[in-house]
Amino acid sequence: MTEHVAVVEHDALSESQSAALRDLFDREYRAEHGEWNPDRPYGYSPVDVHTVLFHGSTAIAHVGFQRRFIRVGAHEVAVAGTGGVLVHPDWRSDGVGRRVMTHAQQVMRDDDRVDFGYLGCREEVASFYERTGWSRVDAVERHVSMIDANVTVTSSAGPILIFAAGSGAGRDQWPQGDIDLRGTPW
Numbered sequence: 785m786t787e788h789v790a791v792v793e794h795d796a797l798s799e800s801q802s803a804a805l806r807d808l809f810d811r812e813y814r815a816e817h818g819e820w821n822p823d824r825p826y827g828y829s830p831v832d833v834h835t836v837l838f839h840g841s842t843a844i845a846h847v848g849f850q851r852r853f854i855r856v857g858a859h860e861v862a863v864a865g866t867g868g869v870l871v872h873p874d875w876r877s878d879g880v881g882r883r884v885m886t887h888a889q890q891v892m893r894d895d896d897r898v899d900f901g902y903l904g905c906r907e908e909v910a911s912f913y914e915r916t917g918w919s920r921v922d923a924v925e926r927h928v929s930m931i932d933a934n935v936t937v938t939s940s941a942g943p944i945l946i947f948a949a950g951s952g953a954g955r956d957q958w959p960q961g962d963i964d965l966r967g968t969p970w
Contacts, residue, residue: 785840789887792834794822794848804843805836812870827930828867829968833895835888837880844872845880847888850970851897856923857961863902864892864949867970885916892949900958901947904969910943918945921958927965 792801802822809820817826824830831848838844849864866888871881892898904925905913914920921944929935944963948956 787837787839787844789884790834790836790838791887791891792836794830794832794834797822797834800841801834801836801843804838804841805834805846808843808846808870808872809868811872825868827968829865829970831868831970833864833888833891834868835884835891837884837887839875842872844875845884846870847884848970849888849892849898849901851895852965852967854902854966855964856959859959859961861959862897862899862950863946864895864898864900865965865970866901866903866947869903881912882916885913889917889947889949892947893951895949899948899950899956901949902970903945904942905945907943910945913945918947920944921946921963924962925965926963928968930968 790801806820813826822830829850832850833848835847836843846868847866848868849866852863852865853860854863889901892901923944924938924940925944926936926938929937946958950956
């Protein structure tokens, strides 16, 4: 069997692609978080673009992103809010995560609606992102609660990482200031 990458807008996912992603996510999270819902994955924001690495018809890795304008200090910033980063347990430590992330980053670079990739993560996985070209940002982040849309959560606890995807004047320098995601995190 061969590996291939599919880059698919969320609304264009085929039934077989959606089923393969459901299998990948449910294998990892179903016992603790329930079934995967692609339109509200475990309370996080849904993605606009799926980058999926397949081995035959099996999804072995995924990186998703949602295009959104966020506020950083006094600036509007067009981001690819990145989430759903997952590698099938049987394929970890084989460079699969790096390969799917590299493809997703190229999709971000090719999208003129995106200036930066943006993600929050646990400290124990931050080094993976740093090895694939993401940089830490020290800021306070505000976002809508994943449980109650009427509540705003403020945090400076977890790592925030960015990836410069845009080119041209002002599209490659992250502004200073607190961050408002203007929605739920990814």
